[in-house]
Amino acid sequence: MITVSIVEDDDDIRDSLALLIDATDGFSCVNTYRDCWSAVKGIDEQLTDVVLMDIGLPGMSGIEGIRRIKEKHPELDIIVLTVHENDEIVFEALCAGACGYLVKETPTARLLEAIREAHHGGAPMSTQIARMVVGSFQKKSEHLLTSRELEVLNQLCKGKSYKMIGESLFISEETVRRHLKSIYKKLEVHSKSEAVAKALKDKLV
């Protein structure tokens, strides 16, 4: 028996979800919440296996709610159930600790399967979301930097000093400085740390 909590402000949707889950063999909807505050508090006392969570809620944002719930109960699986298929929100939700992301139009059969999947260590997502997530790993191949500059930037991201980079690449420290100047200009940054931050965030290395 998989126990489920629902966080959803729309009364109709919340009730019909609860009804569906309770009516299905192997599932039990233990409690429902209309906002994040009560969910964070309620789940503390009445823990469930899976949480279905809307994130377009009034009051505390769903993202913050996910963060707080996962903070106290890391083993719990949270599936986001929402109308937003916006890039930013998907990644924020996953970073906050959601393990799955479905749009509300998901057919009930798939929704039940997703709950099962989440509880068994999976990460239920729509195919579009999955591609977005996987795509976020791919490097941006900016032809902006030359290959030598990329090598230097790479070393920089390992925390090396000019001197050490020079030794690694068998060039003088001065040449490292030359490359760095060029890199800074192209990336529009003014310090090592900014360059490293940009390189890692934009997956240049």
Added chain:
Amino acid sequence: MITVSIVEDDDDIRDSLALLIDATDGFSCVNTYRDCWSAVKGIDEQLTDVVLMDIGLPGMSGIEGIRRIKEKHPELDIIVLTVHENDEIVFEALCAGACGYLVKETPTARLLEAIREAHHGGAPMSTQIARMVVGSFQKKSEHLLTSRELEVLNQLCKGKSYKMIGESLFISEETVRRHLKSIYKKLEVHSKSEAVAKALKDKLV
């Protein structure tokens, strides 16, 4: 009709995969390769929709092969098909440009579905892999750093100088230095760029 290439060094597996795909309605196995070199060259001349790729190959590593193929044909979908369910390799493959990752034991029905899914903009993965991928977004909540130190580190990752961090957090530059010293000791680093690299790689911020 979805066209498929196969890269796989084991003759038996390669042939039976090709046979399966050709025997299925809506699929056509256009060519097969026993190593990455010939695949990179061959796919140039005979482009397909999807590539099934083993990555435990002799010669050029499958990862490098993925990188080279995607470099020339970014629109092509590469599904890794392997026995390795090793963390590192999964992420390397995805970073290199693979859109899906399946283990070789995958039932044929699921494999065909995965090819279809990849071609329609999805990212076919086993449930365990999907969770690994999603899990990689979650922050490591190291209690190592104090909350104030995390704030400072956060600013540092935006490329700010001590002076600017001090202004942002309404503390003196000297106090920023104090926190940085403590952060460096805890993270075992010795420069801003190393700290930024560690913070971003380990998702501390």
Added chain:
DNA sequence: TGAAAAATGACCCAATTGGGTCATTTACCA
């Protein structure tokens, strides 16, 4: 083959950083 791009190296100087020591106040927990 000849121009453009890339890679190499040097010098100067001000600003920033890294590491050391010392000290006070606030917050929290046992």
Added chain:
DNA sequence: TGGTAAATGACCCAATTGGGTCATTTTTCA
């Protein structure tokens, strides 16, 4: 309620960095 951790601030000094200018060689490609 008393000790410990956290947060704040200061000074010193050597090393590193960032930005400027200048110049040569090698590679690449039209």
